[in-house]
Amino acid sequence: MALEKHDPVTGQTTTGHEWNGIEELDTPIPRVALFFLVTTALFALGYWILMPAWPLGVTxxxxxxxxxxxxxxxxxVETAAAERAGWADRVMALDYAGVQADPELMRIVGETGHALFGDNCAVCHGTDGRGSRGFPDLTAGAWLWGGEPETIHETIRVGINSGHDETRMSQMMAFGRDGVLEREQVRAVAAYVRSLSQPEALAGDARIEEGRQIFAENCASCHGEDATGMVETGAPNLTDDVWIYGGDAQSVYASIHGGRQGHMPHWEGRLKPLDLKILALYVHGLGGGR
Amino acid sequence: MVAGLTLSERRLALVILTLLGLTGLAMAAGGRGDLMGVHGFIVLLFSLGVAWAVMAGFYAPEPGEERLSRYYDDPTRFGIVLTMAWAVFGMFFGVWVAALLAWPELTFVDQAWASFGRLRPVHTTGIIFGFGGNALIATSLHVLQRTTRARLPDQLSPWFVIIGYNLFCVLAVSGYFMGITQSKEYAEPEWYADIWLVVVWVVYFLIYIRTLQRRQEPHIYVANWYYMAFILVVAVLHIVNNLALPISFAAARSYPLYSGVQDAMVQWWYGHNAVAFFLTAGFLGMMYYYMPKRAERPIFSYRLSIISFWGITFFYMWAGSHHLHYTALPQWVQTLGMTFSIMLLVPSWSSAGNALATLNGAWHKVRDDATLRFMMVAAVFYGISTFEGSFMAIRAVNSLSHYTDWTVGHVHAGALGWVAMITFGSIYALVPWMWKQKTMYSPRLVEAHFWLALTGTVIYVFAMWNSGIIQGLMWRTYTDSGTLAYSFIDSLVAMHPYYIARTVGGLFFLAGAVVGAYNVAMTIRLSRQEGVRRDSAADVPVPHEPAVAAQPGE
Structure with missing residues (x-):
């Protein structure tokens, strides 16, 4: 069977084998293939001599x-830390006002804060810090726990309703669900609350007066008699038109009926003190800081 | 199909199915309250379904001795149909997960099964094992008989392999939807599915050995070297990587025997050699038969085949650790992974070059015949992705490419450009032979499929190259104050346009596969309408002078 044949196209002969019509030429291995086979092997050999390569029992x-x-x-890592030490030490040594007074440091805080915020905060608050439903807008100037760099730092450090020992704690009761207020009373107080920030939309609503009464008896202890909120309890200002859970009738009703309790994780222990400080300054600078 | 089995084989099939059904029943009973119970019911229903098919044909007349004068191709035909079905299934899920990365809300239903983490292994398993595995089994059984001039040793064992293998695929995919996974990439199925695959695989290996033993050719053809390497090494990889201790015989949960960096090393030794021996060696076997057949040209160089075969089988074994550069893996292991990956380039390119040089004297056919063009483009993409693989294995390059979309682009240059293209080319060559037609139902649709597939691959790969390199650069960009310039989300925002482009590329590729599946289905329908023709002389298993070739090309 083995019969070498001449292939006119390539000028080679076949090996003489044939499988269901398939034949093979006996073409020699191209020199370029051999050359690169040797070259890559030599490269490997050289690399083995220069670098950690072959196991020898325990070593x-x-x-x-x-x-x-x-x-x-x-x-x-050491080199990088040393390179950063120049500005990092100054950020840690100065107080907030001191850092804010230094434009060069604030430029670095802005650059570094961007990546820190993007990797740690943006998941909830958005890359632009504008938040979304249930997650506060950090650019609006409406602060639950205070908008100075020091108070922002504290909020980031201990979190809100978090597992930190010193966590900021805040809870709004479920006035409707727990039977403190009747359904109509909830509606009335919702109308009153909305009238504070949207007076035109609720002008002439007969329930507002009743709502004012209910508010004074039930809500003012946290939100204040003028409803401008209380930084000590994390109670939001209800007179601006900034809403975490929405300012339409249904959302406000739902908040009063079912209560609210937001959560923010604590970052102490997860981020370095320097990073916490940079973030506090960065968040302060997002537009809403005081 | 049952008509091809002898009466004793039909009885044995029912015995096996009864045992399998009882196993399913035991799993369902023992695993109630666990997800394994659901798998028990799936195994039970699967066995009942196949048993019903066997029973329906049980009293069909037995095939006579004349069956031995023909090759046994029923399992191949069945496997081709499954290959096309899995192609459409797996690529559909591929497009879905690609779309999810661009538009995360596209889960449609707020259910766990529709989350990215579960759909992604459905895509990878559907393509690698469903599409690729069925294509390999179907073509290997065809090539094995033609190149040994020996018939398969019996009728039952190939059916056991192809049906049993698909049971494994069904268990794998249905498991992911429910949340069953052992969290090893490309080895997600749990312990009982793994054990079942070992049983199937041993039978597959025995079919190969038993047929080769009875071969009527003095020499074993190159395609069979590769198919054998594929079967043997995949068995070794699968067993070693899946060594695990189940928490209970009634639970779909186990823990690997290895831990920490050893586990990672075993996993990527497996992972990379799955690429080598499943997605490379097996498909090289395919290429070595269907390309010279279709081109009607001799293989360019037998000597080059030897270099590439032994180079690929030897060097690949060491390369897995390049997946763990700059990790807790000791550096000397990384060195070995990198250097062997570089040495691997020459054998890989020898294969690609051998394939392309085989087309010398047949380039006019490449121009005119989309089927051959599929195989030619596959060889080109094989060359591109093996070069890229060796390049990316260099530590310094890897520090940029690792964890980025560049890896995804590289894998898809291989999966779309090489594996799928060579498979479609081989199937378009094989289907008319298997169903006794002169050509496919529509050669123009083959042409359409080719351009859809090529367009899709090019869009996909370019999108991921761009995306991956931008991603890698963004992750390592520092401000002049020495801190990272971009957050991870910044890099995601930059990826968005490429993710859309990738989805479009995938959609093209999926559309091509749908066209292909339709074309195959219509070819089969055509053959039914015209009735079965006589087998061609090239189909006869006994040795004879190859003077007559009634079926051109086969």
Missing amino acids: YTRGLLGFDQREVVTRQ
């Missing part, structure tokens, strides 16, 4: 260059 060949990826990383 391995270390390589002539003495390269060790752990050492390299440690050194790079």
Whole structure:
């Protein structure tokens, strides 16, 4: 069966084997293939000599260059920290007003804060800090716990209703669901609350007066008699038109009926003190800071 | 199909199905209250369904001795149909998960099964094991008989392999939807599915050995070297990587025997060699048969085949650790992974070059014949993605490419450009032979499929190259104050247009697969209308002079 044939296209002969019509040419291995086979093998050999490569029982060949990826990383981390130390130490040493007075430091805070905020805060508050339903808008100037860099820092450090020992705690009761207020009373107080920020929309609503009474008896202890909120209890200002859970009739009713309790994780222990300080300044600078 | 089995084989089939059904029943009873119970019912229903098919044909007349004078191709035909079905299924889920990355709200239903984490392994398993695996089994059984001039050893075992293998795929995919996974990439199915695959695989290996033993050719053809390497090594990889301790025999949950960095190393030794021996060696076997057949040209160089086969099988084994550069894996292991990946380039390119040089003297056919063009483009993409793979295995390059979409682009250059293209080319060559037609139902639709597939691949791969490199650069960009310039979300925002482009590319590729499935279905329908023709002389398993070839090309 084995019969070498001449292939006119390539000028080669076949190996003489044939499988269901398939034949093979006996073409020699192209020199370029052999060349690169040897080249890549030599490269590998050289790399093995220079770098950590082959296991030897409990150890391995270390390589002539003495390269060790752990050492390299440690050194790079140290170098990077040293490079940052110039401005980082100054940020830590100065108080907030001091940092804010230094435009160069504030430029760095802006750059660094952007990535820190994006990696840690943006999931809830949005990359632009504008939040979404249930997550406060940090650019609106409406602060539950205070809008100065110091109070923002404290909020980030301990969180809100978080697992931190010193966490900020705040809860709005479920006035409707827990039977404190009747359904009509909830409607009335909702109308009153909405009239504070949207007077035109609710002009002439007969329930407002009743709502004012109910508010004074039930809500003022946290939100204040003038409903401008209380930073000590984290109670929001109800007279501006900034809403965490929505300012339409249905949303306000739902908040009063079912209560609210937001959560923000605490970042102490997860972020370095420097990062907390940068974030406080960055969030303060988003537009709403006081 | 049952008509091709002898009476004793039909009885044995029912015995096996009874045992399988009882196993399913035991799983359903023992695993009630656990997700394994659901899998028990699936196994039970699967066995009942197949048993029903066997019973329906049980009293069909037995095939006579003349069956031995023909190759046994029923399992191949069945496998081709399954291949096309899995292609459409797997690519549909691919497009869905691609769309989810661009528009995360596209889960449609707020259910766990529709979340990205569950749909993604449905896509990868549907393509690799469903589409790729069925294509490999179907073509290997065809090529094996033609290149040994020996018939498969019996009728039952190939059916056991192809149906059993698909039971594994069904268990895998249905498990992901329910949340069953052992969290190893490309090895997600739990322990009982893994054990079942071992049983199936051993039978598959035995079919190969038993047929090769009875071969009527003095030499074993290259395609069979590759198919054998695929079967043997995948068995080793699968067993070693899936060694795990179930928490109970009645629970779909187990823990691997390895932990920490050893587990990671075993996983990527498996993962990379799954690429090597499942997605490369097996499909090279396919290419080595269907390309010279279709081109009607001899293989360019037998010697080059030897270099590439042994180079690929030897070097690939070491390369897995390049998936773990700059991790807790000791650096010397990374060095070995990187250097062997670089040495691997020459054998890989030898295969690609051998394939393309085989087309010398047949380039006019490549121009005119979309089927051959599928195979040519596959060889080109094989060359591109193996070069890219060796390049990305270099530590310094990997520090940029790792964890980015570049990896995804690389994988899809291989999966779409190489694996799927060579499969579609082979299927378009094989279907007319198997269903005794001169051509496919519509050669123009083959042409349409080719351009859809090529367009889709190019859009996909370019989108991911751009996306991956931008992503990698953004992650390593520092401000002059020494802190990271971009947050992760910034890089995601930058990826969005590429994710849309990737979805469009995937959609093109899926559309091509749908066209292909339709074309295959219509070809089969045509053959039914015209009735079965006589087998061609090239189909006869006994040795004889290859003077007559009634079926051109086969």
